[in-house]
Amino acid sequence: MDEFTVPTAHWHVLEDGRIQCDQCPRACKLREGQRGVCFVRAREDDQIVLTSYGRSSGYCIDPIEKKPLNHFLPGSSVLSFGTAGCNLACRFCQNWDISKSKEIDKLADEASPAAIAAAAHRLGCRSVAFTYNDPVIFAEYAMDVADACHELGIKAVAVTAGYICPEPRVELFAHMDAANVDLKGFTEDFYHHICGGQLAAVLDTLEYLRHETDVWFEVTTLLIPGLNDSDAELDSLTSWVVEHLGPDVPLHFTAFHPDFKMLDRPRTPPETLSRARRIALANGVHHCYTGNVHDTDGGSTRCVGCGEVVIERDWYELGSYELDGQGRCERCRTQCSGVFDGPPQAWGRKRIPVRLIGADG
Numbered sequence: 001m002d003e004f005t006v007p008t009a010h011w012h013v014l015e016d017g018r019i020q021c022d023q024c025p026r027a028c029k030l031r032e033g034q035r036g037v038c039f040v041r042a043r044e045d046d047q048i049v050l051t052s053y054g055r056s057s058g059y060c061i062d063p064i065e066k067k068p069l070n071h072f073l074p075g076s077s078v079l080s081f082g083t084a085g086c087n088l089a090c091r092f093c094q095n096w097d098i099s100k101s102k103e104i105d106k107l108a109d110e111a112s113p114a115a116i117a118a119a120a121h122r123l124g125c126r127s128v129a130f131t132y133n134d135p136v137i138f139a140e141y142a143m144d145v146a147d148a149c150h151e152l153g154i155k156a157v158a159v160t161a162g163y164i165c166p167e168p169r170v171e172l173f174a175h176m177d178a179a180n181v182d183l184k185g186f187t188e189d190f191y192h193h194i195c196g197g198q199l200a201a202v203l204d205t206l207e208y209l210r211h212e213t214d215v216w217f218e219v220t221t222l223l224i225p226g227l228n229d230s231d232a233e234l235d236s237l238t239s240w241v242v243e244h245l246g247p248d249v250p251l252h253f254t255a256f257h258p259d260f261k262m263l264d265r266p267r268t269p270p271e272t273l274s275r276a277r278r279i280a281l282a283n284g285v286h287h288c289y290t291g292n293v294h295d296t297d298g299g300s301t302r303c304v305g306c307g308e309v310v311i312e313r314d315w316y317e318l319g320s321y322e323l324d325g326q327g328r329c330e331r332c333r334t335q336c337s338g339v340f341d342g343p344p345q346a347w348g349r350k351r352i353p354v355r356l357i358g359a360d361g
């Protein structure tokens with residue numbers, strides 16, 4: 001093993017001598033030297049190892065609203081990074097150059113967990129996000145980074161598809177403060193044929209987060225014309241969210257653009273997002289947002305008590321802000337669901353790539 005390879009805990013030996021990785025429902029069954037579908041977990045020396053520990057495809061300072069998280073430290077900046085590979089096979093992947101990479105040169109940046117935490121602190125970031133691909137597949141690294149961040153008072157954010165087995169799920173989210181979970185569609189057929197996965201496993205993760213953790217999370221669905229944007233499916237999805245997760249979990253509908261292996265579909269019309277938002281609000285979702293389009297009303301937060309705008313957003317830029325430091329409406333004192341800690345920051349829409357050179361940053 002080299003310095004970037006570490007043992008993992010969730011696997012078992014099969015009767016035929018293969019080893020099954022139990023990190024996610026794909027359950028890859030590997031012989032010596034083989035890699036899983038995710039590319040970064042492999043069988044070496046008769047165990048499953050993570051081969052990308054301490055390596056990244058790049059770092060960037062983003063607005064937290066870009067994750068998207070609209071109710072978690074509004075206006076703050078987050079140090080974002082990912083690795084390579086993914087455990088799903090979404091034909092529409094919009095980070096495919098990273099998530100579908102099978103080339104080690106995508107992992108050009110190196111940094112220890114302590115170096116990442118120190119960089120986030122030095123750069124004034126309130127949190128670090130594991131994003132661009134999925135922290136489920138590099139969980140050992142993500143958890144160590146989260147722990148190092150917590151020592152400096154910095155939060156940890158998982159941007160994930162939620163495609164993970166129950167035991168590693170408990171382990172991973174015990175280290176996270178917030179998450180955005182992609183609910184890619186609301187039929188098993190969509191997950192099977194478009195994503196190479198199972199809807200039930202993702203719903204299980206969402207219910208786990210809601211009922212068994214204190215992790216703040218929001219849900220995102222990318223709407224693809226003709227595939228997951230029908231009134232019936234949107235009605236089912238939003239009704240399920242209210243019934244199983246509660247009305248206060250924010251829901252984001254974002255616009256698709258042709259990419260990767262799905263170049264034959266048109267961009268999502270803004271009206272589709274508005275229609276989805278109307279269905280969600282009618283079904284009782286308190287906070288529903290539109291994304292990847294310019295829609296100030298669809299991006300702003302309204303008080304569930306008085307109905308007035310309490311956080312105005314123009315893209316990722318905050319405008320009027322009518323919450324106190326604990327997230328209560330300044331007009332009617334109704335508590336807004338989320339994580340609020342003092343006045344909002346003013347990072348705005350800036351996106352700044354950064355380099356962390358070497359294991360010590």
